[in-house]
Amino acid sequence: MRAIWKGAVAFGLVNVPVRLYAATGEHEVRLHQVHREDGGRIRYRKVCSLDGEQVEWADIAKGYETEDGELVVLTDEDFDQLPLSTEREIEVLEFVPAEQVDPILLQKTYYLEPDRTAAKPYALLRGALEQTDRVAVVKVAIRQRESMAVLRVRDKVIVLQTLLWPDEVREADFPVLDDDVSVRPQELTMASSLVESLAADFDPSQYEDAYVTALEELIAAKVSSGDTQAPASPPEEEGASEGGAEVVDLLAALQRSVDKARAARGEDADEGSAGSDSGRSSRRTSSTGRGATGGAAKARASTAASSTTKAAAKDAPAKKSAAKKAPAKKAADAEDAAPARRKARSKAS
Secondary structure, eight states: OOOSEEEEEEETTEEEEEEEEEOOOOOOOOOOOBOTTTOOBOOOOOBOTTTOOBOOGGGOOEEEEOTTSOEEEEOHHHHHTSOOTTTTEEEEEEEEEGGGSOGGGEEEEEEEEEOGGGHHHHHHHHHHHHHHTEEEEEEEEETTEEEEEEEEEETTEEEEEEEOOGGGSOOOOOGGGGSOOOOOHHHHHHHHHHHHHTOOOOOGGGOOOHHHHHHHHHHHHHHHTTOOOOOOOOGGGGTOOHHHHHHHHHHHHHHHHHHHHHHHHTOOHHHHHHHHHHHHHHHHHHHTTOOHHHHHHHHHHHHHHHHHHHHHHHHHHHHHHHHHHHHHHHHHHHHHHHHHHHHHHHHHO
């Protein structure tokens, strides 16, 4: 586990340095929203409602709307000026009986791990809570939010459980509960008997999330049967620029529209594919900034290069034959020139 907070528990003159860890985690199968047709991820972007422009995180502030419709904008600098006296300290306010804390107030649970140098004061606080059967009411600031919380002992660990503020608990206003409902003694006895027949000690390990289990089995079955597809990548992740991606997406949509229209008219699919191939070739040329002349020039250059290659291939056997005849001709010329050279040497002597 990774500590999400580091500070100290302070009660009286005793100070216990601790680290805070999340004690719970939701067990869920992470699912993404995707486009049913091509599997593309559905993205949510922060867009200004006035100009329709996408807003970067650094440009986002928080706003409060007053009762008369005025807007108060609060920036990070405004929040930095607010006091958080308990930012790095868990301040013990009082010790109360555990049964007096209404479970409806309980929120998230955290483990408190002591520093190695604070093992003794940690054990002292733990023992005092166990012996008195009380919980410590504290105030703590976690992630820039001040909360009320209680410290209690679970096994050998002191846990911190954040609480709702009293005004955050809604009142149950159900008029039907005020009606005079009569329950016969026989009915109450039968209900009590049913309760006793199902009475047991609570063991949460015997229960499981049947929905999540079934969902995991469904996913595993699809994977084992090969019912999967490669995750779709948006154009920008494939190295294309934003402008190019928009052009490609637009052209692809237009091509699908053309193919659909041809299919509706009953035209041959091969004609459509041939036309689409030539259309895509033309569009690729235009999307990179080249005109029809550039494409024709490229085609002529390709044809000329092909012709030169073929001509070179035809001349290759003739050149090889000439290369084979060259040594024989040199030998014959050398034999004809030998008598003349001998005569020249005899005259010189």
